[in-house]
Amino acid sequence: MAQKARFDAPLKLRSGTELPGFELAYEAYGELNAARSNAVLVCHALNASHHVAGTYAGREDEVGWWDNLVGPGKPLDTRRFFVVGVNNLGGCHGSTGPMSPNPATGKPWGGDFPVVTVEDWVESQARLADRLGIERFAAVMGGSLGAMQALQWTLSYPERIRHSLVIAATARLSAQNIAFNEVARQAITTDPDFNGGHYYDKGVVPVRGLRIARMIGHITYLSDEAMMGKFGRQLRRAALGFDFDIDFEVESYLRYQGDKFSSYFDANTYLRITKALDYFDPAADFDGDLSAAVARAKAAFLVVSFKSDWRFAPARSRELVKALLDARKIVSYLEIDAPGGHDAFLMDDARYFGALRAYFGNIEL
Amino acid sequence: MTSSEQALLAARPDFAAVARWVSQRARVLDLGCGDGALLRYLWEAREAPGYGVEIDDAEVVACVRNDINVLQLDLESGLSLFRDGSFDTVILSETLQTIRRIEQLMREMLRVGREAIVSFPNFGHWSARMQVLLGRMPVSEELPYEWYNTPNVHLCTTTDFEDLCRKLGILIRERVALHQGRQISFLPNLLGSIAVYRCAMV
Numbered sequence: 001m002a003q004k005a006r007f008d009a010p011l012k013l014r015s016g017t018e019l020p021g022f023e024l025a026y027e028a029y030g031e032l033n034a035a036r037s038n039a040v041l042v043c044h045a046l047n048a049s050h051h052v053a054g055t056y057a058g059r060e061d062e063v064g065w066w067d068n069l070v071g072p073g074k075p076l077d078t079r080r081f082f083v084v085g086v087n088n089l090g091g092c093h094g095s096t097g098p099m100s101p102n103p104a105t106g107k108p109w110g111g112d113f114p115v116v117t118v119e120d121w122v123e124s125q126a127r128l129a130d131r132l133g134i135e136r137f138a139a140v141m142g143g144s145l146g147a148m149q150a151l152q153w154t155l156s157y158p159e160r161i162r163h164s165l166v167i168a169a170t171a172r173l174s175a176q177n178i179a180f181n182e183v184a185r186q187a188i189t190t191d192p193d194f195n196g197g198h199y200y201d202k203g204v205v206p207v208r209g210l211r212i213a214r215m216i217g218h219i220t221y222l223s224d225e226a227m228m229g230k231f232g233r234q235l236r237r238a239a240l241g242f243d244f245d246i247d248f249e250v251e252s253y254l255r256y257q258g259d260k261f262s263s264y265f266d267a268n269t270y271l272r273i274t275k276a277l278d279y280f281d282p283a284a285d286f287d288g289d290l291s292a293a294v295a296r297a298k299a300a301f302l303v304v305s306f307k308s309d310w311r312f313a314p315a316r317s318r319e320l321v322k323a324l325l326d327a328r329k330i331v332s333y334l335e336i337d338a339p340g341g342h343d344a345f346l347m348d349d350a351r352y353f354g355a356l357r358a359y360f361g362n363i364e365l
Numbered sequence: 366m367t368s369s370e371q372a373l374l375a376a377r378p379d380f381a382a383v384a385r386w387v388s389q390r391a392r393v394l395d396l397g398c399g400d401g402a403l404l405r406y407l408w409e410a411r412e413a414p415g416y417g418v419e420i421d422d423a424e425v426v427a428c429v430r431n432d433i434n435v436l437q438l439d440l441e442s443g444l445s446l447f448r449d450g451s452f453d454t455v456i457l458s459e460t461l462q463t464i465r466r467i468e469q470l471m472r473e474m475l476r477v478g479r480e481a482i483v484s485f486p487n488f489g490h491w492s493a494r495m496q497v498l499l500g501r502m503p504v505s506e507e508l509p510y511e512w513y514n515t516p517n518v519h520l521c522t523t524t525d526f527e528d529l530c531r532k533l534g535i536l537i538r539e540r541v542a543l544h545q546g547r548q549i550s551f552l553p554n555l556l557g558s559i560a561v562y563r564c565a566m567v
Binding site: 302318321322325326330331332333334335336337351354355358359361362 | 416422423425426428429430432433434435436437438445446447448451
């Protein structure tokens with residue numbers, strides 16, 4: 001069941017801006033043990049939320065985004081661990097974000113909501129951990145952008161993380177990654193309905209931009225092989241139309257994904273999330289030396305990449321593993337030969353889930 | 366020694382030889398570590414913290430289950446993830462014969478480690494020689510594969526291996542030949558079915 005935690009002390013953001021108090025939507029599964037040693041934080045990526053596992057009464061179709069992994073008897077077993085999912089600050093699933101009222105004006109923040117970063121998310125999550133009485137997490141875990149938080153936690157709060165599971169990650173975006181994000185942002189900000197982010201009170205939504213942003217993003221989440229396997233060159237109609245309507249199944253799929261996404265996700269949140277991705281670079285303060293940047297971590301790491309992931313390819317994960325080895329950290333690394341592309345981190349794979357189950361099983365409480 | 370350790374040593378007699386040359390609390394890298402049994406043994410016998418490198422999916426998951434630090438990497442692409450001299454001992458235990466680029470790997474082992482321990486099935490053992498003499502590729506306990514399904518690409522004798530070390534400027538500090546768990550000191554290249562070497566750069 002989703003809950004909310006309100007924090008009244010201002011939060012100084014990495015940008016220098018101060019957020020005057022905020023709310024976080026979160027969900028928790030299992031029980032915090034008496035020693036408070038069994039808490040696991042699950043961080044979400046781009047479009048997910050605090051709803052990590054299970055369903056709500058009466059809304060059985062809204063299954064948590066990592067329900068195949070998290071739950072009773074699952075690899076992250078909620079009979080043993082107390083699992084917390086949080087909607088990131090700046091999100092659109094219940095935590096304070098661009099849709100929330102700006103206390104200075106009483107109207108939605110809209111385009112005035114500050115740009116938040118991975119570091120800021122960790123700061124806000126640390127306050128939630130304090131509130132829940134979790135001094136030290138048994139583990140923090142995430143995939144993609146969630147993995148960046150799992151890594152940042154070990155750097156912001158080395159004493160508070162025993163294990164960090166960094167899945168389908170990169171320690172910094174490449175120029176190509178940033179370029180894809182910029183195309184997505186351009187799609188949104190050039191939509192005539194965007195209005196500089198102040199579209200809520202105008203009764204419009206930059207749907208066209210958000211659709212295209214999602215379509216581009218979606219292509220980068222899948223591998224060529226997975227798309228070919230799923231759609232091939234299959235036609236949607238009896239023969240080629242020689243017009244600009246949908247010919248191929250893959251076009252129909254992308255439009256469907258774009259429509260679905262733009263019906264529930266907020267464009268202002270999307271913009272900010274892409275910036276959080278672009279800005280993440282813990283090595284930046286160390287002249288680009290990632291080994292020096294991770295030196296302060298005290299956690300043991302499990303790094304997992306997927307061979308078909310070209311968005312954050314295995315080479316990016318190996319850079320992180322190398323840095324962790326240089327810094328003499330405890331690390332294991334798996335390179336899973338799964339076909340699913342970047343999204344493989346969300347999919348059940350016997351090797352991947354088997355390793356996660358074994359890893360969590362060995363965490364002492 | 367626990368009963369599980371005894372069973373392990375019976376199954377892998379080279380483990381004891383390897384462990385003798387690993388000093389207390391040494392940093393160890395085990396290349397081709399399988400399910401991590403040797404690293405587990407070294408941790409228990411020597412308190413030596415280690416990393417394993419393994420390519421096989423099932424073995425890697427087994428390492429995680431055995432609470433061994435494992436890195437799923439292809440040895441053929443080198444050891445570029447490891448800094449110079451970052452390990453006390455680098456172990457290549459009964460894996461040499463499956464490696465394609467042996468010269469590169471041997472150099473890399475002694476770049477990242479101060480010492481290397483290499484064990485391999487000795488193709489010079491009399492039973493292998495006899496089988497070849499009788500016109501067949503050898504099949505034995507140490508070399509259980511048929512010629513058509515073997516993962517081994519570079520089989521050698523102890524004399525061959527020592528020649529390679531000389532060529533690469535590698536110093537052999539110690540060597541042991543084993544057969545059925547027992548140390549062989551007489552005619553090791555003829556009577557030893559497993560060879561274990563302790564090497565360093567000259």
